[in-house]
Amino acid sequence: MAPESSHESAIRAITSYYTFLTNLYLPPDTVIHPPPQGWPSITPQSLAPLNKNATVLHLLQHFPYFAQPGGDKVVLAQGTWPVPYHDPNFQTQIQNAAQREYLVEPVYETTLPEYAVCLAKGTRDGCYIVLDTSRGVIVWGKPAEPWGNKTNDLTPNDIDPAGPERWKRSETFEVPDFFEMLKGKFRRMEWMPHPSGATDVYEVDDQVEESESCRVLKGILRDAGWPGDGEGGGWDRKGADEKMVEMMDELDDL
Numbered sequence: 001m002a003p004e005s006s007h008e009s010a011i012r013a014i015t016s017y018y019t020f021l022t023n024l025y026l027p028p029d030t031v032i033h034p035p036p037q038g039w040p041s042i043t044p045q046s047l048a049p050l051n052k053n054a055t056v057l058h059l060l061q062h063f064p065y066f067a068q069p070g071g072d073k074v075v076l077a078q079g080t081w082p083v084p085y086h087d088p089n090f091q092t093q094i095q096n097a098a099q100r101e102y103l104v105e106p107v108y109e110t111t112l113p114e115y116a117v118c119l120a121k122g123t124r125d126g127c128y129i130v131l132d133t134s135r136g137v138i139v140w141g142k143p144a145e146p147w148g149n150k151t152n153d154l155t156p157n158d159i160d161p162a163g164p165e166r167w168k169r170s171e172t173f174e175v176p177d178f179f180e181m182l183k184g185k186f187r188r189m190e191w192m193p194h195p196s197g198a199t200d201v202y203e204v205d206d207q208v209e210e211s212e213s214c215r216v217l218k219g220i221l222r223d224a225g226w227p228g229d230g231e232g233g234g235w236d237r238k239g240a241d242e243k244m245v246e247m248m249d250e251l252d253d254l
Contacts, residue, residue, distance in 0.1 A: 006136055007055070010175045011062050014119075017179040018064050021074075023232025024186060025193035025241075030074060033064045039086040046091045049100055053114040055133045060085045060117065076119075077182070077191075078203040079126030083118055106130055106141075107167045116167075130167060131175070138178040141170020187227040189218050195244035216247055 018031045038061030047057065065086050066074040076082050083104055084090045094100040104118045105111060106128035112118060113134075120129040122142075130139040159168050173181060185191040190205035195217055204214045220243040221235075228234030 007059060007062075010059060010131070013176040013179045015064050017182060018066070020183055020186075020232040023237075025237070026074065030066055031064050032067050034062055034086075038062050039065075041086050041088055041091065046088075047085065047094070049094045050104065050117075051114055052117060053133075056115065056117045056131075059131070059133070075126075075200055076129065077122065077127055078201045079124075080120050080122030080129070081126075082120045110164050110167055112167065128167070128170075129178075132168070132172075135172075136175065137172045138175055139168055139170050139172050140178065141167075183231075186232075187230060189221060189226070192217055192221065193244075195220075195247050213247070217244070220244060220247065 015033070022028050022031055038058075042057065042061045044057060047060070052060075063085075065084055066082055068074065068084060068087075073081050090103065093103060101109075101111075104121070106118050106121055112130065115134040116130055116132045116139075118128060118130050119138075120127075122128060127140060127142050131137075132139055154168060154172070159165050161169065182191075185203075185205065190203070192202045192204065194200040194202045195213070202214075202217065204210070220240050224237070224240035224243070225235035226240070
C-alpha cells in the first residue's frame, strides 16, 4: 500500500461509507473529519504502545471518525464498533496492556504487526475489520470463524490456524470494494437501520426464515423510496423514521 494514491483511495472509501451511513440513518454530525494536516491528537507518541509504522499512522491521521458523545455507540456492523484512534481517552487506555488487547487486537492472544490496524472490533456476535497495508486489503471476519469458502489471496496452507497471523484467515477485499460491499448490503436490505432508533444495524442476511419484523421494516423502506440514489439519499428518510417508531410500538420480536 505504498503509493500515495493507495492511501487516498483508502481514505476516500472510508469517508464515502461514513457519509453513506449519515445519509441513511445517522445524524449528520455523527461523522467528524480531520483537518487537512490530519488529526493532531494522533502522533507516533500518542499511539506508541501500538507499534505501528508510518503508513498506518498516516492513514489513521486522515481517516474520519464517529463522534461518540455517550449513549448508544455507533457501529459499522451489528455488534461491531469502530476504534477511536483520535480520542485522547482511548490513547490513555491503550497504555495498559490488557486494555490494549481488548480494544485493538481482533483475535485473542494475538498482536497485529506494525503494518496492520484494526478499524473495528465486535463482540462475540460481531466481527473484526482489519486494514493490512502490506497487501493493501481489508480482512473481515469473526474471531472463531473457520476458513470456509473465502475470497482470500492466501490459502489455508499459508497460515497456521493457531499462529499469530490467524487473523488473516478470513474474507479479504480491496479497500474500496469492501466498503462498496457493505453499502450493497444496505441497498439490498440485508442490513437495515435498527427501527429502535439506536445507532445499531439490524442484520438479516443470515435469517433462515424472514421474521415478521424484517418484512415490515423492508416494506417501510421500500415505501419510502429506498434505496433512493444508491448513496443513501433520494428517499423519504423522515417518513421512514416515523413509520419505524410506529413499528416498534406494534412488534416485539426485535
